[in-house]
Amino acid sequence: MRDLTAGFRHLLRGHRWVARHGRAYGLGLLPGLITLVLYLAALVALAMWGDDFVAWATPFADDWSSPWQGLFRGFLTAVLFALALLLAVVTFTAVTLLVGQPFYENLSERVDRDVSPDGTAPESGLSLARDLWISARDGLRIVVRAGVWGVLLFACGFLPFVGQTLVPVIGFFVTGFFLTEELTAVALQRRGVQLRERLALLRSRKRLVWGFGTPLGLAFLVPLVAVFLMPGAVAGATLLARELLGEETRDPEEDTGGEHEAAATQAF
Template structure:
């Protein structure tokens, strides 16, 4: 329970930090706005033509009589949109971070410097940092998608699918949101994806306390855009709790020199 409260506390502290640094906050809004427009367009298209897609995918239901055909296809359309919304929440952070990597990297460094006057550096050129971030994001999204498919299947279970599964879904979403957001600060400290996941699994309460309220907030239109800069700042503070101010790992320094993963 202590870690749950601490995780939420880092989320609040991050919002307070960007509120005190208006210029940094304003610059960091741009990537979220771009991503929001792209996702909104995709969800609007799904809302308009999702029913047609379900009809095309279920030709076996054509001979069914009313109201069963309408109920069946209406249910599938609602489930399809709900799954798309869940995937949007899961992927929004990764896509926004990828688009806004230079902005959020600068913000994270400023938070570290404000804390103790020092910001760890990965020792890698920018293009390689971007490449590692993109590859790690894809790997995280694959994990999140597998969880999403499992929860989608369990959603058909009576009672459990309408109560337990949504709650577990938000916890899973919160965990992966925390991983994506802390990756900026932890990657600068030389931690690869496997190590970051191990750290977060050892402090699941911290990850859930930070990421789950954020996942719930991201369901409200436009909120994700305005919370993202503060979420990055808070995730940097949380990363310091997980790994400390730290220095880049020797293996990451070796990677910078050789150009190959350690």
Template sequence: MRDLGVGFQYLVQGQRWVARHGKQYGFGLIPGLITLVLYIAALVALATWGPDFVTWATPFADDWSSPWPGLFRGLLTVVLFALALALAVITFTAVTLLIGQPFYENLSEKVDRDVSPDGTAPESDLPLWRELWISARDSLRVLARALVWAVLLFALGFVPFIGQTVVPVIGFFVTGFFLTEELTAVALQRRGVQLRDRLALLRSRKTLIWGFGTPLGLAFLVPFVAVFLMPGAVAGATLMARDLLGEETTGEDERDQVPHGHPNPMFRKPEVGA
């Protein structure tokens, strides 16, 4: 259970790092603001035309006696919007990272250089278009896994008592895991760690990942919070990636540091650019 606290410390450390590096924080806000505008437009469109879509998709309810068609379609509209909102939370990080790939790559590299004992950072030898392609491809694969969990948890949500108590808690932990995967991918992909290996690495330290991602997922439910936390989340995920790979880390303020440099026995760090 100690890893839960350590994971949360990484989240806090990331926010402290960007607070000390205002220029990086400012650049890191741009992708989140762009994504936020796109998502708000999509949700407004769904709220405007969602009821019409539900009516069109349920012609069989036209012959029902009042008030059942209205109640049924109203419930489906609420469910549709709730699913869209949950999907927005899950995909916000992936879309923001894709839009802001150059911004966050630069931020992550600067974090690595800042905390590395020799002041260096692993660098990808791939061209930008290739990095964007890999990031988009991996994000779609992660999204597919997240959607499977979302459908399963949505179905379990109808189970009395369990659906209203246990399932939401599991949902937050699942969301936290996938959020962390997307965020750590910035640093791990630059080190040549493939998606399958990233998932195995994160599963080997699930409590650490939950400690980082679950509070972040809860915070992302608050409108606009995700935009302002994203730069620090990327910085914190970079610090945590170093821990996961057993890389030695120092910092400007040793009081802010948590233990580093303990290799993960379940994972062999690949060569950079492999």
């Protein structure tokens, strides 16, 4: 329970950090807005022509009598759209992080410098092109892993009772885990932590990861919310990465409060 609370606290601290740094927050919104427009266009196209695609993909049902043909193809169209929505939720963060790599790298470095006792931030030493390649490669691997889980959970959803109770809960925790991996990758990749090591690190503190990623995943289900939460999520994930690695972290809010208190005392 303590780790769950600590994970959620990192999420809140990340959003408080971007609230105090308005310019970083504004720049962090741009990649999410670009990705959102692309995803909405794809989903609208699927809604308009999804039934035509299903009809093209199921020629064997052309001679079926009514209402079986309509029910069968209607069910497949609904399944196709549901899978597209699931894929959109799972991949939105990875695509947004890839589109906004320079923005989020800069934001994460600023958080590191702000909370580091010596005011420094780790640097990868890699070129932007190399960083983008590693992010794209690792992001694709995570999407494949998440996709396998998504298909398994979707299939289990047809099981009586279990599919309507246990499966959605497991789905939220799985989404939270992979979402946290994608977000912490910004800070961990900069420290040279490879994907396999990142996954092992996250599995060693699952409750901490769930406390951070599960509520964020739930919030991301609300349209447009993901765009506005991304900058704070990246900032919070940087703080989470520091805890996972056992790095000393100071609280800038406490320091600021102490400075204000000292200044007020001196003035008095």
